[in-house]
Amino acid sequence: MTFVDGPVTVRVPATSANLGPGFDSLGMALTWFDEVTAEVTGSGLTFDITGEGSDEVPRDETHLLYRAMSAAFDLLSEHPDGLHLTCRNTIPHGRGLGSSAAAIAAGVVLARALVVGGGDRVDDTTLFGLATDLEGHPDNVAPALRGGFTISWIEGAAAETLRLDVEADVTVFVPPEPVPTSVARGLLPDSVPHGDASFTAGRAALLVAALTTAPERLISATEDRLHQSYRSEAMPDSYKLVRRLRVEGVPAVISGAGPTVLAFAHGLEAWTPAGWARRELRVSPEGAHLTV
Structure with a gap:
């Protein structure tokens, strides 16, 4: 058979x-x-x-x-x-x-x-x-x-x-409208300044440590200069939410190509934009x- x-x-x-x-x-x-x-x-x-x-x-x-x-x-x-x-x-x-x-x-x-x-x-x-x-x-x-x-x-x-x-509390904020990955990728430049590449490489290395042994470093470890700001014009509300959360000390990023926002925390009900869905998850x- x-x-x-x-x-x-x-x-x-x-x-x-x-x-x-x-x-x-x-x-x-x-x-x-x-x-x-x-x-x-x-x-x-x-x-x-x-x-x-x-x-x-x-x-x-x-x-x-x-x-x-x-x-x-x-x-x-x-x-x-x-x-x-x-x-x-x-x-x-x-x-x-x-x-x-x-x-x-x-x-x-x-x-x-x-x-x-x-x-x-x-x-x-x-x-x-x-x-x-x-x-x-x-x-x-x-x-x-x-x-x-x-x-x-x-x-x-x-x-x-x-x-x-790894173990981590995760909250995702999902906007009502999608952004195609092709659109998000199309906004990326062909090259970035060496300083931005070096900065982001260091943060990526730190993120591995933050998620495994040093969660107190997550706010620094989730900083990025390679893609999120370039994509902001396709998802301005998402990028705005990321910045607002980070100002308050919440490690937040654009999930994948967006427009969902991911934060490494629970208890963020008050931050949910009108019309968005919020879901508390784990790894x-x-x-x-x-x-x-």
Whole structure:
């Protein structure tokens, strides 16, 4: 038998990349999850989608979840005749909380789990490399797959990641309107002053220490001069909230490409802008994992 009998379900976390100075390298899994169930069928591709983005995402082969599964099936040299996919989406789309990385992570994990002996044929390192190729960079897919706090980089042509266990209170402030990642990236300059690069490199190193052994350093460790200010014109209210929180001593950053604001603290109800959602979270020790 090539495929397992019955459905397989994966739970995958939201993620926050960059965390201030760790541009395209640092990421963190959060206790906020999407859940996807896949089952091999006789023919065709069908979807049952509820929650975030259910009125907007495609229900055909162009869906990112299916594209990730198809790429993993290619790697396994196995393709089912049909699939039924059930998506329970809670992670907001286009808000800098890793919804695309969650879809990719869910897809590659599900495809491997659906193939009998898939875990023996494709290991976690290979799966991470595939997910990185699909996403374009490893900063979100690393924590989506492995949980915790991750440091990721490209070694030659291969994606590498180092996972650390950290504990932290996190609050996210989610604005009502998205900002496409392509728009946010398009605002970045081709080069930055050497002083800004040196400053941010030092803060990125400090952030690793702050999240593991020196939380009192988080306000300094989350400073950045590489990307957040350049993106402010696409998300002025988010950037304003970051600055206001930091003036009050709260370590706050733009989550990923934004426009969500992430703060390393709880009890920030009074700071929630009108019309925004606020959610208190923790760092998730688990990445994408199969559920029984």
